[in-house]
Amino acid sequence: MSAVVTGLGVLAPNGIGVETFWRHTLDSVSGIGPISSFDASGYPVRLAGEVPGFEARQHIPDRLVPQTDRVTQLALAATASALDDAALDPARLDAFDMGVVTACSAGGFEFGQRELENLWARGPQYVSAYQSFAWFYAVNTGQISIRHGMRGPTGVIVTEQAGGLDAIGHARRQVRGGTPLMVTGGVEAPLCPWALAAQIPNGRLSRRADPARAYRPFGADATGHVLGEGGAVLVLEDGDAARDRGAVRSYGEIAGYRATFDPEHGPSRLESAMRGAIEDAGLTPAGIDVVFADAAGLPELDLAEAQAITSVFGPGGVPVTAPKTMTGRLNAGGAVLDVATALLSIRDGVIPPTINVGRLADGCEIDLVTDVRSAPVRRVLIAARGYGGFNSAMVVSAEGYS
Known part of the structure; x- marks a missing residue:
């Protein structure tokens, strides 16, 4: 039983909508710049990837706006786009027959900050009743299922950047188990003072002020990543059910998936996850045409990923790309956006670029794609x-149907 993607919804820092995002990605248009949603001048981190020009009332009913955080507004907009795309x-x-599984790691931080400020400054009677759920990391799943009347299997995954793939993997399991259609993906909106302050202490955010030098994964002078908002939502269907309802297209199949966990003081098990996903797809490494990298932007993590890729494919054995250099890392939204981008790569036979990296760090023996590369793309890791x-x-x- 195949699980095929029949609809895509994208809201990214370098474009709203699938085709705008894809065009800007191929043109190396970056959405990373100075934070504009609040005054970040007092913070050591002042850059981010912000979704440009998003107006919630253009995408969701007015009654939902005061009930929801920006993260849910983005998720609802992406879902509506994905459903429209799937006709x-x-x-x-x-x-x-319809379920929802999403990933989120930050939840509704901006909504929560505003209501906490009301509590401290004005008293509990001024705290919105919607605070009871608007902050919650599971709220996107709930609001999507309510808005579209989806009463099948639901869930939420909280594994940070890996969460998007985990949500899709769980949705695939539900489709294989007999649910004809799942809405799945990940969207984040972690750009408010409280959210930024919560992430600065982990030491992974770049403090450079130049957008062209701040996020340089696998680069010799990498200093961390840039935070971003947005993500993607997919419509995932059983292939036979999609054909029977007259679906207009399949972008491709979710062919393989594997998740692993690193021991506290042990080596990374990313390589095991890669090999497991390839095996689950019924392939060997030679069957993979391109790798979309995690691209942490920290020297030790970049080296570990490069070594995992090299161990699986050999030095320079497969093209590697990280178009998230144009958006920043979107936490749970990032990997789903990579999946959407990979499906567009398959559709158009082109590998999108990694921008701004410069010279590769010593030990990173990978074929990093830094300019748009035309190539037959059939299977992507x-x-x-x-x-x-x-x-x-x-x-x-x-694979799937078309």
């Missing part, structure tokens, strides 16, 4: 690592 009207399907030891890998392929 799917949920009202025409059985509610119990996506890697993701979450803070705390989470590793996930996924294979998407052109």
